[in-house]
Amino acid sequence: xxxxxxxxxxxxxxxxxxxxxxxxxxxxxxxxxxxxxxxxxxxxxxxxxxxxxxxxxxxxxxxxxxxxxxxxxxxxxxxxxxxxxxxxxxxxxxxxxxxxxxxxxxxxxxxxxxxxxxxxxxxxxxxxxxxxxxxxxxxxxxxxxxxxxxxxxxxxxxxxxxxxxxxxxxxxxxxxxxxxxxxxxxxxxxxxxxxxxxxxxxxxxxxxxxxxxxxxxxxxxxxxxxxxxxxxxxxxxxxxxxxxxxxxxxxxxxxxxxxxxxxxxxxxxxxxxxxxxxxxxxxxxxxxxxxxxxxxxxx
Amino acid sequence: xxxxxxxxxxxxxxxxxxxxxxxxxxxxxxxxxxxxxxxxxxxxxxxxxxxxxxxxxxxxxxxxxxxxxxxxxxxxxxxxxxxxxxxxxxxxxxxxxxxxxxxxxxxxxxxxxxxxxxxxxxxxxxxxxxxxxxxxxxxxxxxxxxxxxxxxxxxxxxxxxxxxxxxxxxxxxxxxxxxxxxxxxxxxxxxxxxxxxxxxxxxxxxxxxxxxxxxxxxxxxxxxxxxxxxxxxxxxxxxxxxxxxxxxxxxxxxxxxxxxxxxxxxxxxxxxxxxxxxxxxxxxxxxxxxxxxxxxxxxxxxxxxxxxxxxxxxxxxxxxxxxxxxxxxxxxxxxxxxxxxxxxxxx
Numbered sequence: 147x148x149x150x151x152x153x154x155x156x157x158x159x160x161x162x163x164x165x166x167x168x169x170x171x172x173x174x175x176x177x178x179x180x181x182x183x184x185x186x187x188x189x190x191x192x193x194x195x196x197x198x199x200x201x202x203x204x205x206x207x208x209x210x211x212x213x214x215x216x217x218x219x220x221x222x223x224x225x226x227x228x229x230x231x232x233x234x235x236x237x238x239x240x241x242x243x244x245x246x247x248x249x250x251x252x253x254x255x256x257x258x259x260x261x262x263x264x265x266x267x268x269x270x271x272x273x274x275x276x277x278x279x280x281x282x283x284x285x286x287x288x289x290x291x292x293x294x295x296x297x298x299x300x301x302x303x304x305x306x307x308x309x310x311x312x313x314x315x316x317x318x319x320x321x322x323x324x325x326x327x328x329x330x331x332x333x334x335x336x337x338x339x340x341x342x343x344x345x346x347x348x349x350x351x352x353x354x355x356x357x358x359x360x361x362x363x364x365x366x367x368x369x370x371x372x373x374x375x376x377x378x379x380x381x382x383x384x385x386x387x388x389x390x391x392x393x394x395x396x397x398x399x400x401x402x403x404x405x406x407x408x409x410x411x412x413x414x415x416x417x418x419x420x421x422x423x424x425x426x427x428x429x430x431x432x433x434x435x436x437x438x439x440x441x442x443x444x445x
Numbered sequence: 446x447x448x449x450x451x452x453x454x455x456x457x458x459x460x461x462x463x464x465x466x467x468x469x470x471x472x473x474x475x476x477x478x479x480x481x482x483x484x485x486x487x488x489x490x491x492x493x494x495x496x497x498x499x500x501x502x503x504x505x506x507x508x509x510x511x512x513x514x515x516x517x518x519x520x521x522x523x524x525x526x527x528x529x530x531x532x533x534x535x536x537x538x539x540x541x542x543x544x545x546x547x548x549x550x551x552x553x554x555x556x557x558x559x560x561x562x563x564x565x566x567x568x569x570x571x572x573x574x575x576x577x578x579x580x581x582x583x584x585x586x587x588x589x590x591x592x593x594x595x596x597x598x599x600x601x602x603x604x605x606x607x608x609x610x611x612x613x614x615x616x617x618x619x620x621x622x623x624x625x626x627x628x629x630x631x632x633x634x635x636x637x638x639x640x641x642x643x644x645x646x647x648x649x650x651x652x653x654x655x656x657x658x659x660x661x662x663x664x665x666x667x668x669x670x671x672x673x674x675x676x677x678x679x680x681x682x683x684x685x686x687x688x689x690x691x692x693x694x695x696x697x698x699x700x701x702x703x704x705x706x707x708x709x710x711x712x713x714x715x716x717x718x719x720x721x722x723x724x725x726x727x728x729x730x731x732x733x734x735x736x737x738x739x740x741x742x743x744x745x746x747x748x749x750x751x752x753x754x755x756x757x758x759x760x761x762x763x764x765x766x767x768x769x770x771x772x773x774x775x776x777x778x779x780x781x782x783x784x785x786x787x788x789x790x791x792x
Contacts, residue, residue: 339497340530344544344591345518358534 178229180273193421199414200225207410225411233401234390235416242393243423246375249314249413253371257322260353264323265330266338276327283320290316291384293328298385309385321374322367323417329363330356362434366439369435373424394420447508447598447631448473449494455502456489456655463489465655471537471648474629476622481652481678487604487635488650495524495601502568508598515588523592524601526686528608529584531576537563541590562590565624582613589624600625602634606641609621618644639679643667651675673788676718682746684782685724685756687717700754703786704731707778711791718782721746723756730775735766749774 199207201221206213213219229235263269264276294313303309331355341351357364382393389401398416402409428435456464464486465552471477479487480722492498493694494505496517504511512520523544531540533746538559539546545555566586576584587606591604592600602621606614622645625632635644643663648744650660659671668677676684689698696704696717704717722744733749733756742745745764748757749772760779783791 319692334528334530336526336528336530337532339517340524341528341532342496342497343517343522343524344595350547355532423626 157282157359177369193418196414196418196421200409200418200429202411204411210326225409226417228409229402229412229415229419233412234397235394235419236399237361237390238392238394239420241307241391242376242395242420245310245314245393246372248307248311249318250368250371252311253315253318253322254368257326257367258357258360258364260319261326261330262356265327266335266356267348276323279320279323283317284326285315288381291380294381295384304385305391307391310375310382313381314378316372318371319376322371325367325370326363329360333359358430365431365434369428369431372427376420376424448506449508449599449631449633450506451490451494452501452506453503453507454490454493456486456493456498456642457501461657464493464501464585467652467655467657469650469657469660471633472633474631476625476632476634476645476647478634478642478646478648479652480638480639481658482638483537483637485652486655487637487652491601491603491633491635494599495522496578502791504604521534521598522601523595523597523599524603525585525588525592525605526605529576529588530584531587531725534574536573536575537568537579537587537590540576540587541566544591544595558594562593565593565728566590567591567628570633580744582610582617585609585617589621592630593624598631600632601628602632605634605635606636607638614641621645640681651678653678668719670782671790673716673718673784676782676784676790681757682721682757684718684720687719687754687756688715689717690715698752698754700735700750701752702731702754704776705778706783707781710781711783711785713785714783714791715786716784716788718784719756719776720780721757721759723777723780724756724760724774725777726760726762726764727773727775730773732773733769735764735768735770735772737768738764738766740764747772 161209198218199214201223203220203222203224206219245325260275260279264272294316298304298309298313301383305313337355338351338361341355346354376393377395378393379395382396385398386392386396389397392400394416398413402413402416447578449469451467451469451471453460453466453468454464455462455466466485467490469477471475476741479490481487494498494507496512499511504513506512507520508620509520532543532590535543536549541557541559543561545558550558560569560574563572566589568583568586568590570588571583576587579587583783588605594620605621610616618641621634625645634641634645646663648660649663651658651666653674659666659675663679666675666679670679670684673686678688687696687698687700687702687704689696689700689702691697691706691710691712691714698704698707698712698717704719706714731751734753735747736750736755737748738745740763744759744761746753746757746759747764747766762774785791
């Protein structure tokens with residue numbers, strides 16, 4: 147019994163240094179870089195496909211027998227030219243931008259006030275209000291768009307950007323409120339008590355202490371809202387009818403598919419240009435974004 | 446500068462009673478330390494004085510004005526928090542000027558006040574730094590600077606030194622005391638560390654379980670503790686408290702040791718108290734077996750077993766014994782404390 151116990155012990159003792167050296171180099175490659183590379187490949191392939199298709203002439207696009215589907219031999223700007231000058235694409239882009247920014251701003255404003263009140267003022271029933279807001283988030287848009295459509299029409303907002311600006315907060319506000327409640331929780335309450343003694347009012351505390359410290363949280367809530375609004379499909383499809391008021395995701399699908407003909411080149415060019423603003427937006431704030439999801443306020 | 450009166454202050458959280466009617470009178474310019482084990486209600490009392498907790502019963506007056514329903518900003522107080530609560534996104538200068546900025550003070554007055562406070566605290570060179578660029582002691586000073594610039598009637602400190610290392614704690618302790626003497630501002634200071642309380646206070650208020658056990662000058666508490674709790678809490682190393690009864694011409698502890706009593710001792714005594722530093726090495730003393738010897742340099746602490754009773758002695762002499770050796774000690778009879786069966790001091 148004692149021998150059996152001692153034997154594996156000595157084995158591990160001698161094996162340990164070897165394992166350590168393996169741990170430092172090869173193991174990192176196998177455990178870290180190879181999975182990362184696979185991950186990256188899978189994630190970036192759609193973008194690559196989109197880009198390649200956008201610059202491919204139709205002859206190459208529809209003939210994979212003689213042309214390599216993964217490569218372009220004679221790149222062209224025809225699809226982009228068609229998109230920009232023969233369709234209302236610039237106008238779609240502008241509408242999408244306007245709707246996304248306005249909806250994001252509205253949602254952030256109300257979520258900030260809601261989250262602060264729920265987390266810090268702790269009024270009677272604040273927990274239930276928080277829960278109710280979260281439950282609202284669980285109602286799927288595919289159910290909600292029918293009653294919302296009635297309201298939009300009655301208010302005379304049908305086929306205007308306001309139809310979207312005012313309905314997007316229905317899913318943005320719950321989401322942002324919950325994100326911000328979590329973030330406000332990470333800001334030490336003592337800072338606010340100290341400001342209270344220093345003579346600040348509630349609004350001054352919110353504006354001068356809490357919000358500046360919650361900037362990473364606000365930015366990530368903003369990015370989420372912007373992206374969700376930018377990509378939103380079902381409300382945009384239901385509440386907008388005229389071609390020029392459409393948002394990019396809806397427009398490229400309804401305007402660039404003529405009959406049963408998919409204009410793949412223009413479709414992909416439209417998707418590519420449409421995804422660029424979001425990607426640029428993300429890249430600016432990625433640090434804040436990560437810190438808001440992982441870290442707290444450091445003094 | 447002002448007096449602070451706490452009269453029958455009560456605090457209830459839901460069904461939990463935190464404070465059971467507390468009375469404290471604080472004179473103008475006095476340095477009062479609230480001390481007690483964690484959960485005794487000392488921080489709650491301080492926060493009630495600050496206006497951060499509402500008062501469930503009784504009243505609190507600052508400078509003769511009852512402030513029960515006065516918001517914190519109108520109480521004319523300044524508070525230093527345990528983790529300093531410096532605004533992380535503001536520089537030292539902005540941190541110190543924040544309260545004046547809210548009060549819309551003119552820029553030159555603000556600058557002057559900040560400079561003055563920075564000079565007192567040795568922060569002149571750090572005014573443009575952010576809190577994260579400061580050491581623990583510097584942050585502590587900024588927190589005090591923020592309090593000083595306001596010229597409050599009362600300073601409130603909530604365990605301000607507990608996040609500092611031992612050496613810095615001793616240094617900041619003297620700095621705070623010196624500052625308080627210089628500014629002569631009424632100060633209420635909360636700590637769980639009885640050494641801080643002893644060294645800094647004009648008046649110590651010992652709290653336990655939401656009640657005040659004893660209040661008075663540090664040495665009065667040390668010399669005449671009112672009950673077993675205060676006797677065990679004030680003083681380091683703690684007083685030997687030995688349960689037993691008066692018998693056989695002395696005090697017979699439950700562990701079987703027979704200790705000498707001062708003349709005219711009360712026969713009701715149920716606990717015999719003697720501070721380690723009031724035991725002396727004496728050839729005619731009680732014999733005990735050494736359990737542990739702990740030299741600190743300036744003195745030697747010795748744990749002795751007499752019968753089944755363990756007592757600790759602290760001697761100026763260097764005790765050469767080893768565990769198992771015999772040692773004779775005698776209590777200084779004029780400094781023996783006797784407590785009755787109810788735990789209160791016997792006259």
